[in-house]
Amino acid sequence: MSFLLAVALLLGSGLSLLSALRLRTGRWAVDLPLSWFAGTGGFAMGSFALRFLAGVRYTAATALAVLALPVAALALRALLRRGGPAPAASVPPPGGRWLPRPAWLFALLAAYVGATTAVVVLQGVNTPTQTDDGFRVRAFAPVLAFRDVFGPEAREVLTMAGPVPSYVPSLGWRLTGAVDHFHVNGAILVSLVAFLALAVALASSRGRPERGWAAAFAALSLPLFVYHCTTTYADATLALYLGAAFFFFLEFGLEGRGADAERALLLLLAAAMVKREGELVAGAVGLVLVLQVAWESRRSDRRLLARLGLLCLPYLLVVGARVASVGVEGAFPFLRMAVHKAAAAPPATVPGAGPGVSAAAALPPFLWAVFSSGSAGILYWVLPVAVALRLREIVGRRLAWALGAVAVLLLQAGVTSLWLFPEYTLNQGTVHRQLIPVSVLASVWLAALLAGEQGPPELAALPAAVGPAGRSKARRAG
Amino acid sequence: MHAEAPPHAWLAAGRRLLAAAAVAMLAFAAPPARAESPPLREVPVQALAGAAKSNVPLATSSLGLEVGVETASILLLALQGAEELEIEYQASGILLLTFLTVDASARSLPDHRGPPYRYVRVPPGRGRLDLDLLSTAHWSRTGIPYLLLEGSGRFIITRLRYRPSPSDRASLREALDRAVFFAPLPIGYTTVNILEPPYWSYAEGSFLYDRLGAAFLVLAGILALGYLLARRRSPPAPALALAALVVAAPADLLFLGKLARAAPLSVHLDPEARIRENYAYAPKLGALAALARATLRPDDRVAVEGHGPDWFAPEALCFNLAPRRCVTIRPGEREYVGLAGVDRLRPDEVDAIVSIDADRPLPDGFSRVAEVSDNAYIARRR
Numbered sequence: 112m113s114f115l116l117a118v119a120l121l122l123g124s125g126l127s128l129l130s131a132l133r134l135r136t137g138r139w140a141v142d143l144p145l146s147w148f149a150g151t152g153g154f155a156m157g158s159f160a161l162r163f164l165a166g167v168r169y170t171a172a173t174a175l176a177v178l179a180l181p182v183a184a185l186a187l188r189a190l191l192r193r194g195g196p197a198p199a200a201s202v203p204p205p206g207g208r209w210l211p212r213p214a215w216l217f218a219l220l221a222a223y224v225g226a227t228t229a230v231v232v233l234q235g236v237n238t239p240t241q242t243d244d245g246f247r248v249r250a251f252a253p254v255l256a257f258r259d260v261f262g263p264e265a266r267e268v269l270t271m272a273g274p275v276p277s278y279v280p281s282l283g284w285r286l287t288g289a290v291d292h293f294h295v296n297g298a299i300l301v302s303l304v305a306f307l308a309l310a311v312a313l314a315s316s317r318g319r320p321e322r323g324w325a326a327a328f329a330a331l332s333l334p335l336f337v338y339h340c341t342t343t344y345a346d347a348t349l350a351l352y353l354g355a356a357f358f359f360f361l362e363f364g365l366e367g368r369g370a371d372a373e374r375a376l377l378l379l380l381a382a383a384m385v386k387r388e389g390e391l392v393a394g395a396v397g398l399v400l401v402l403q404v405a406w407e408s409r410r411s412d413r414r415l416l417a418r419l420g421l422l423c424l425p426y427l428l429v430v431g432a433r434v435a436s437v438g439v440e441g442a443f444p445f446l447r448m449a450v451h452k453a454a455a456a457p458p459a460t461v462p463g464a465g466p467g468v469s470a471a472a473a474l475p476p477f478l479w480a481v482f483s484s485g486s487a488g489i490l491y492w493v494l495p496v497a498v499a500l501r502l503r504e505i506v507g508r509r510l511a512w513a514l515g516a517v518a519v520l521l522l523q524a525g526v527t528s529l530w531l532f533p534e535y536t537l538n539q540g541t542v543h544r545q546l547i548p549v550s551v552l553a554s555v556w557l558a559a560l561l562a563g564e565q566g567p568p569e570l571a572a573l574p575a576a577v578g579p580a581g582r583s584k585a586r587r588a589g
Numbered sequence: 590m591h592a593e594a595p596p597h598a599w600l601a602a603g604r605r606l607l608a609a610a611a612v613a614m615l616a617f618a619a620p621p622a623r624a625e626s627p628p629l630r631e632v633p634v635q636a637l638a639g640a641a642k643s644n645v646p647l648a649t650s651s652l653g654l655e656v657g658v659e660t661a662s663i664l665l666l667a668l669q670g671a672e673e674l675e676i677e678y679q680a681s682g683i684l685l686l687t688f689l690t691v692d693a694s695a696r697s698l699p700d701h702r703g704p705p706y707r708y709v710r711v712p713p714g715r716g717r718l719d720l721d722l723l724s725t726a727h728w729s730r731t732g733i734p735y736l737l738l739e740g741s742g743r744f745i746i747t748r749l750r751y752r753p754s755p756s757d758r759a760s761l762r763e764a765l766d767r768a769v770f771f772a773p774l775p776i777g778y779t780t781v782n783i784l785e786p787p788y789w790s791y792a793e794g795s796f797l798y799d800r801l802g803a804a805f806l807v808l809a810g811i812l813a814l815g816y817l818l819a820r821r822r823s824p825p826a827p828a829l830a831l832a833a834l835v836v837a838a839p840a841d842l843l844f845l846g847k848l849a850r851a852a853p854l855s856v857h858l859d860p861e862a863r864i865r866e867n868y869a870y871a872p873k874l875g876a877l878a879a880l881a882r883a884t885l886r887p888d889d890r891v892a893v894e895g896h897g898p899d900w901f902a903p904e905a906l907c908f909n910l911a912p913r914r915c916v917t918i919r920p921g922e923r924e925y926v927g928l929a930g931v932d933r934l935r936p937d938e939v940d941a942i943v944s945i946d947a948d949r950p951l952p953d954g955f956s957r958v959a960e961v962s963d964n965a966y967i968a969r970r971r
Contacts, residue, residue: 115879195689223838227845234923236853239864239875239909242781246904247929255931290912293860325830334844336786338774341852344781405906483796485787492802493833522736539783561830580903 113283127181139310144305152381159274163432211320235341250343252277259405311489327560329554350551353380369415403512473533648880653747664736673752674783682742684711689725706777723768762792765956773850878909894918
């Protein structure tokens with residue numbers, strides 16, 4: 112029960128946050144799953160910053176206060192507006208279409224999505240934590256957040272896990288005082304369901320339900336990702352938060368609504384708080400998004416760019432709290448590793464890898480992991496072919512920026528697997544897990560390319576100012 | 590620009606795809622076929638003792654061959670080349686049976702704590718186990734079945750039948766490929782790092798996704814050529830989507846089937862029951878963890894110990910006992926350390942001990958308060 116209470120509170124807080132930032136879409140089917148990602152991100156950010164920057168203990172009262180912050184902001188905004196001009200009513204965007212075509216084909220996809228989700232949820236909810244990293248870090252961090260007693264080792268664990276996987280599962284425990292370890296599993300599974308619901312609802316609300324169902328199917332065609340959703344590791348969580356952000360990134364590219372870019376960035380900030388790697392991968396995607404916005408607004412209104420900048424500001428609280436928690440060196444471990452690696456390459460000591468592993472030696476196992484191992488299904492066979500054969504469409508439908516983000520993530524995974532940690536590629540230790548977020552984004556992108564061509568008749572019928580031809584105007588309107 | 594496909598685009602693409610698929614099919618072999626298997630053969634219960642080696646004393650009775658299990662009991666059956674075992678049994682206690690095959694002439698046994706994980710929980714009472722040895726690691730025609738019983742209890746084989754491997758090489762290859770192809774997803778210690786790679790042909794060492802990837806390339810190539818010859822630039826997106834779907838869907842269904850067969854799909858609303866019942870590859874540990882959670886007070890300071898250098902049981906116990914302070918006993922050390930070095934306790938600060946398969950007796954000053962078995966118990970300071 113405490114888990115359901117926590118989910119309800121996080122959804123409510125998320126909805127308030129979206130309203131306060133004026134980022135609700137006007138469609139409940141979209142706003143609810145979106146509010147899960149926004150609410151958990153906001154709650155984790157607030158709790159983490161409050162604990163390590165302000166030194167305020169994590170209690171039921173402070174947890175509720177953090178959850179209520181967006182509500183207070185919303186109330187304050189309403190108070191300030193009193194007497195002023197009435198805000199424009201939230202109007203759902205035109206073009207909703209909920210049944211994909213051809214129905215028989217997408218009924219099969221939906222059946223697969225439903226069956227796989229059911230198996231994953233049942234297995235995830237049933238399986239206790241049973242892996243080393245889960246015991247010591249991923250599922251242990253929420254316990255440390257709940258205990259709220261931090262020696263150096265506990266701070267290190269919390270930093271490794273990240274604020275979202277640490278604070279979100281612990282909310283129910285904090286409110287009731289009883290620890291049920293399966294909340295860690297539950298938080299991942301709710302994220303999965305929210306991700307799938309967002310995929311379908313968002314695409315449907317924009318008149319392309321085919322794209323949504325295809326994205327859900329494509330993501331669930333990644334075997335290792337599917338399996339990870341049943342564990343208490345955080346790789347699937349990172350992929351789900353990134354994937355949710357990527358839906359809006361793609362929508363911004365396709366339709367040019369500024370609010371979508373803001374939603375994407377908001378969720379990327381949440382993704383940055385999952386694992387230590389979260390900041391790197393979410394930062395890379397965020398950078399491409401900002402570059403796209405900057406490029407497209409180079410000769411026009413730059414207000415969207417400014418809004419994105421403002422949206423990023425609160426994240427400084429997370430960085431500050433992390434530095435306060437584990438110091439500057441501990442706060443940026445990958446930077447430290449890269450500097451050390453560039454300065455002098457120490458011999459690898461991982462069993463089975465042998466000393467002095469080179470990138471060249473790690474390349475064949477890396478390629479095996481990508482193409483043959485089955486961790487990502489046939490994704491990496493289809494992706495290059497689709498890119499090669501649909502190049503004009505990629506540019507025409509403005510999918511190139513999002514593809515750039517996928518490419519940057521793949522490059523990042525390659526650099527890490529071949530240069531930073533080739534030994535763990537050689538022994539297949541981490542390379543597959545590292546590819547999970549890249550694969551989820553790539554599958555979502557591929558679905559947008561291959562199943563998004565059938566445009567909504569509603570959009571085509573609209574005046575040029577809001578139809579595809581008038582994107583720049585629509586973008587300014589947000 | 591945003592090209593809107595006509596409503597019949599998917600159907601048209603589907604027709605072309607079907608033609609392409611027919612051509613592509615010629616390039617690939619059919620999936621693993623069912624091979625003709627020899628019938629099961631009975632091993633008389635009296636002959637069982639002679640056909641088995643073990644690290645524990647074996648006893649024969651009118652019921653059958655009895656194996657006592659305290660921590661881990663190994664049973665090597667001299668049934669060279671057996672591809673399947675059908676064991677009727679009578680069991681008590683909490684038992685996990687891991688099965689694989691080993692080379693009869695090998696000097697060391699394989700690491701059963703590595704992939705592919707083939708294990709089954711043995712329900713207490715009377716029952717039957719069907720063990721598919723072909724899907725295990727290291728299977729060969731010269732190999733013999735290796736059964737590892739872990740936990741605590743008693744296992745009596747009341748009837749044993751086995752299926753010898755087919756005599757001709759082609760049938761054997763087909764049987765091996767089929768067994769590995771359809772085996773449940775093995776879940777173990779390293780599955781989070783890498784799933785068992787799906788093989789197209791285990792005997793040949795060819796991987797499923799290499800085949801599927803190549804099939805997609807052929808399909809896409811035929812489509813591209815077809816559209817090019819029809820003076821269109823490239824196949825439309827629906828055609829490529831359908832090609833990907835045709836290739837991916839069977840593999841997706843295969844994976845879902847394998848996952849569902851490996852997954853605990855029963856619904857336990859009580860989290861304690863989930864801990865007790867669902868430690869798939871460590872059932873005794875799950876039972877002890879659940880018992881310890883029910884027995885210990887929330888403010889108890891706990892020390893755990895396992896068998897020798899085993900990391901899994903101490904970590905799992907401390908995790909399940911959190912948020913209690915919990916450490917692992919390291920004899921001779923002044924301070925014991927817990928998960929990730931977070932908790933630290935001196936020996937005299939410990940209120941309770943949770944022990945599983947430990948090699949040492951209980952320290953002075955502690956007495957047992959609850960137990961799952963003789964060597965899996967909870968003790969409290971007197």
